[in-house]
Amino acid sequence: MNTRLSRRRFLYGTGAAVALAGVVAWIRRFRIAPGLPQSDTAALTPVVVFLSVLFGHELSDADRSELSDRLAFAVRATPTLGADYQVLARQLDRLAEEVGGASFLKASSAQRATVVDRLMRIARPSWLERLWAHVVHSRKQYYRMRFETVLQLAWLYRHSGVAWRARGYTRWQGISGDWREYTRPGAPYP
Secondary structure, three states, X not given: XXXXXXXXXXXXXXXXXXXXXXXXXXXXXXXXXXXXXXXXXXXXXXXXXXXXXXXXXXXXXXHHHHHHHHHHHHHHHOOHHHHHHHHHHHHHHHHHHHOOOOOOOOOOHHHHHHHHHHHHOOOOOOHHHHHHHHHXXXXXXXXXXXXXXXXXXXXXXXXXXXXXHHOOOOOOOOOOOOHHHHOOOOOOXX
């Protein structure tokens, strides 16, 4: 009788432990990752340079400032983006070291282009890799960086004044400006 009772207790205890582990894993899934400190916009500099290389033009000081402000605003609104941007910056530095640069910011323009090209060539994960990514957090961050963070950054860039200025406009279309702008001679038509 004692062995049966202890076996029953063992099974109940094991079942409770498995259920508790499942609940803890489920809660950890929704845990908020730490973001950037509120005043740390210098950590966003590699991301701004990444956007400049990704879209293929050199940014002016005003463009860099606007993108940094937009990124900082996005991090304040969604703190998990700060962790995503840090993962991207670390990956950029790691890839820059592989191609011979000290870091992504100190790399030459050719090295930066190679780094961005290698980052953008990350293939979609297979079903087995997706399963593995649920077990190993670094793999999940790796694929999230390429297929979520980069897409979010591209959206943010396209919906900023930087993209309009790159096309030659002085401001966003539909935003009223100085009415005398229309009376001044502009660039000749081709």
